[in-house]
Amino acid sequence: MAIHTHDLVVRFPGTERPTLDHISMAVPDESFTVLVGASGSGKSTLLHCLAGLTTPTSGRVTDNDEVVTAPNPRRGVAFQRDVLFPWLSVTDNIDFALVARKVPARRRRQRIDELLDLVGLSPEVGRKRPTELSGGMRQRVSIARVLAGEPQVMLMDEPFAALDALTRLRMQDLLIDLWKRLHRTVVFVTHDIDEAIRLGDTINVLRDGTITEHIANPLGRPRPADSLADQPGYSDVRKTLHHQLGIDHVMH
C-alpha cells in the first residue's frame, strides 16, 4: 500500500475544532484517489500531511510503511498556482528538478525534451519564460517539472482550478493519460464534483475535517467529458456527492 493515514489529527493553534479529525485513509499503489470537499473542509491540510509539509498533531502518515516526517522526492507536489521560477526559461525550470536529482548533464537535455513531449509541448516552448505562456501551458510545464523528480506519488492540490473550462478538460485528459502510461499513484484535491467523477477511482469526501464518504467510482474508463452524464452510475455518484457536500438543498 503506497500511503496510509492512521488516526490523523491536525489542530492549528487558536482554532476551536481540529482541521483534521481522526482521518484514517488508504491510498493503494497506482490508484487515482480524489479528495473532494467544500472550501475549508481540510483538503489542502490533508494533502500537505501526505507530502510531509505539515506535521500532524497526532496520528501519522506512512508511505510504504515508513512514517512521513518531511517532504521526499518519492512524493511530488503540484499546486493550484504554478510555482515556476519566472526568471528562468521553461527548460531551466525543468532542469532545476533534474539537477536536484543529480542527473548527468548529457542526459538532462534529452530528458527535458522527453518531458515536454510527454505533457504535449513542443521543444521550442523550452526557450520561453513562464510569463509568455497561457495558464494551461504553465500547468503542463509544472507537471513536467514534477515528473522530472521521478515521483512515485503525485500529490495535486486543485492544479486546474484556475483554468478555463475547456483547458481544464484537456488537462484532465492529459493527467489521466500520464497516470495510465507512467503507472504512478495520484492523490488529487478538488472541490469540483464533475472533476472528481471524471478523474477518481476512489472519491473521498471531506467534511469538517473528517472523511464522510468513501466512494468506489462505478464509471468505466475512458470518461469522455461530453458524455459523462450518460455513463451508467453517473447520476447516482453525483447525487451522493451533492448530498454529502450539502449542496442538494441549495439547488431548490
Ligand SMILES: Nc1ncnc2c1ncn2[C@@H]1O[C@H](COP(=O)(O)OP(=O)(O)OP(=O)(O)O)[C@@H](O)[C@H]1O
Ligand atoms: N497554518 C494554518 N494555521 C491556522 N489555521 C489553518 C492553517 N492552515 C489551514 N488552516 C485552517 O484549516 C481549515 C482548513 O483549511 P484547508 O486549506 O485545509 O481547507 P481546504 O478544504 O483545502 O479549503 P480550500 O478549498 O479553500 O483551499 C481552514 O479553516 C483554515 O483556516
